Amino acid sequence: MMEPYGFLIAVVSFLFIQLWGIAAPAQGHNVNVTCEYEAMTDLLHDLALNYSNIVRLESIGKTEEDREIWVMIVSDSPYNRPLLRPQVKFVGNVNGMSGPACYVLLRLTIHLLEQYESEASMERQLMESSEIHIIPNLNPDGYAKAVPGSCSGPEGRVNANNINLNTNFPDIFREKEGEIIQRETAAMIRYLQKNKFVISVSVISGAHVVVYPFDSVLAEEYFADGEPHLTPDDDIFKQLALTYAKKTGSPTEGWVCPRLNRKFPYGIINGAEWNPQSGTMMDYNYIHETFEIMAGISCCRNENDTAVLDKLWWNNREGLLHVVHEVETGIRGQVLDSETYEPIPEAKLEKKSYHYIEGDDEFSMQWYTTQDGEFWRPWQPGKHKLRVEKPGYKTAVVNVEVRYKQPTFLRVELEKVLVVMKSPTPIQNEKTEKPTTPQYDFPITATTSVTEYNSTTQHKDKPLEPEIRSLKHYSSLTQLDHSFLNLFRGIQQRNNAGSRNLKALPIVVPIQFVLHIVFLQNLL
Ligand SMILES: *[C@@H]1O[C@H](CO)[C@@H](O)[C@H](O)[C@H]1NC(C)=O
Ligand SMILES: *[C@@H]1O[C@H](CO)[C@@H](O)[C@H](O)[C@H]1NC(C)=O
Numbered sequence: 154m155m156e157p158y159g160f161l162i163a164v165v166s167f168l169f170i171q172l173w174g175i176a177a178p179a180q181g182h183n184v185n186v187t188c189e190y191e192a193m194t195d196l197l198h199d200l201a202l203n204y205s206n207i208v209r210l211e212s213i214g215k216t217e218e219d220r221e222i223w224v225m226i227v228s229d230s231p232y233n234r235p236l237l238r239p240q241v242k243f244v245g246n247v248n249g250m251s252g253p254a255c256y257v258l259l260r261l262t263i264h265l266l267e268q269y270e271s272e273a274s275m276e277r278q279l280m281e282s283s284e285i286h287i288i289p290n291l292n293p294d295g296y297a298k299a300v301p302g303s304c305s306g307p308e309g310r311v312n313a314n315n316i317n318l319n320t321n322f323p324d325i326f327r328e329k330e331g332e333i334i335q336r337e338t339a340a341m342i343r344y345l346q347k348n349k350f351v352i353s354v355s356v357i358s359g360a361h362v363v364v365y366p367f368d369s370v371l372a373e374e375y376f377a378d379g380e381p382h383l384t385p386d387d388d389i390f391k392q393l394a395l396t397y398a399k400k401t402g403s404p405t406e407g408w409v410c411p412r413l414n415r416k417f418p419y420g421i422i423n424g425a426e427w428n429p430q431s432g433t434m435m436d437y438n439y440i441h442e443t444f445e446i447m448a449g450i451s452c453c454r455n456e457n458d459t460a461v462l463d464k465l466w467w468n469n470r471e472g473l474l475h476v477v478h479e480v481e482t483g484i485r486g487q488v489l490d491s492e493t494y495e496p497i498p499e500a501k502l503e504k505k506s507y508h509y510i511e512g513d514d515e516f517s518m519q520w521y522t523t524q525d526g527e528f529w530r531p532w533q534p535g536k537h538k539l540r541v542e543k544p545g546y547k548t549a550v551v552n553v554e555v556r557y558k559q560p561t562f563l564r565v566e567l568e569k570v571l572v573v574m575k576s577p578t579p580i581q582n583e584k585t586e587k588p589t590t591p592q593y594d595f596p597i598t599a600t601t602s603v604t605e606y607n608s609t610t611q612h613k614d615k616p617l618e619p620e621i622r623s624l625k626h627y628s629s630l631t632q633l634d635h636s637f638l639n640l641f642r643g644i645q646q647r648n649n650a651g652s653r654n655l656k657a658l659p660i661v662v663p664i665q666f667v668l669h670i671v672f673l674q675n676l677l
């Protein structure tokens with residue numbers, strides 16, 4: 154007769170343990186989670202010491218008032234990123250009064266570090282499959298002036314020079330008038346050049362909605378209210394934004410902040426549709442190959458009630474973690490020379506399946522391989538074509554099938570093209586083996602042979618070795634140059650498709666681009 158009771162007790166204690174585990178705010182309970190600069194600096198150093206095998210503390214640069222902009226790099230291999238491991242980033246407090254954003258990202262850092270111990274946890278899996286960069290406070294100078302508890306006050310929103318960092322980035326669509334790039338902005342630009350982040354979330358407060366690019370509108374349409382300005386990767390952005398909103402418990406009609414007096418269905422909105430702004434960090438990230446969304450997590454700008462902040466963390470935890478998980482749906486791989494197997498850096502990649510505008514199926518954003526020939530891209534499940542191009546090689550078009558939450562690994566081998574000398578010199582026949590990309594003393598006759606590969610045969614036959622390599626740097630201006638040209642080409646194609654009138658653009662962009670180079674040369 155005792156058996157059922159024993160069983161019942163077991164079930165009850167099991168449930169108790171489970172519920173206790175969920176309800177108890179186990180993380181960070183003995184730690185003073187604060188964004189106040191000195192205390193936060195101590196906290197981050199303590200964490201880096203206590204968890205030195207799974208976190209690396211760095212500064213991405215200094216602010217105008219010489220504070221460090223800290224980043225915590227969380228991964229099971231924080232000093233050596235394994236080949237093809239994608240990088241994901243979180244940035245808080247681009248507007249310095251967003252205390253809740255900084256708080257939630259500190260809690261995320263502590264949570265990841267503490268959860269690494271549990272073998273089967275999602276957190277550990279994320280740390281084993283991606284490299285997570287967390288910048289809790291991009292604007293510590295602003296935060297020092299912010300008023301704790303002030304829900305609508307603008308104090309601390311800008312940096313020490315009164316500049317809104319969120320709109321201090323170079324804008325590809327329009328010339329910005331005379332605003333100097335701030336040290337914080339330059340630090341972020343450099344950081345984006347050093348690391349190719351696949352996905353990024355900028356966490357802010359003062360709004361409760363998830364925003365996706367573009368924020369900026371084309372020159373002559375500025376302040377045309379309520380028009381969305383969508384990227385060619387709108388399907389991915391909507392997926393990311395919806396994932397965050399859903400996992401954070403957005404009601405169908407979205408959250409409503411009294412101050413904003415506006416509804417956002419499903420808790421998401423396009424930046425330009427809501428509030429057109431020029432030169433935002435989110436747009437800049439996208440142009441430079443990172444899919445960044447902006448998550449507004451609290452109507453109150455600088456909430457300081459610990460209980461409310463704690464609740465904000467619990468509400469946002471799943472959204473933050475699942476956005477990292479989204480990096481698993483898409484493609485990743487390496488581009489190699491088909492003879493030497495040397496990685497091909499700066500190869501140009503393009504998706505061919507997305508119909509941005511009817512009859513304009515060529516248009517897509519392009520992106521480039523790393524120094525190790527690596528590439529990543531979040532893509533929606535389905536069949537796509539990947540086009541890979543590098544001067545001196547035959548262009549490859551790869552058929553790719555993407556599955557939900559299962560990265561498609563690709564190994565793309567490019568064949569060198571036959572090089573023809575200028576007349577009257579005859580064609581050079583001798584076969585010279587060159588392990589690195591050859592330097593030609595003469596113009597290459599270009600080349601558009603198309604090679605078809607099947608993605609399925611690629612990684613199964615020749616698995617990519619998970620070599621340990623350190624991060625490599627990019628030369629800054631070539632990348633900017635590329636991205637600029639990509640977008641420009643894309644816009645021209647849209648223009649040719651007759652969808653919009655873009656007469657002003659060819660004049661506006663080059664001037665801005667020149668200014669942009671000057672700024673960067675002065676600052677970087
Ligand atoms: C946490 O740090 C802040 C900022 O330094 C300080 O004002 C506060 O008293 C600290 N709280 C505790 C509980 O130590
Ligand atoms: C670091 O470890 C020490 C010693 O175990 C502990 O007292 C402290 O609370 C830890 N700090 C953090 C931030 O985890």
Ligand SMILES: *[C@@H]1O[C@H](CO)[C@@H](O)[C@H](O)[C@H]1NC(C)=O
Nearest residue numbers: 300301302303304456457458
């Ligand atoms: C929190 O905000 C309230 C209201 O502005 C303020 O009175 C209080 O001092 C703040 N608490 C802290 C710890 O800054």
Ligand SMILES: *[C@@H]1O[C@H](CO)[C@@H](O)[C@H](O)[C@H]1NC(C)=O
Nearest residue numbers: 552604605606607608609610
């Ligand atoms: C690709 O796959 C199809 C169907 O399995 C096959 O018929 C074709 O020969 C393959 N092409 C290459 C280049 O391997």
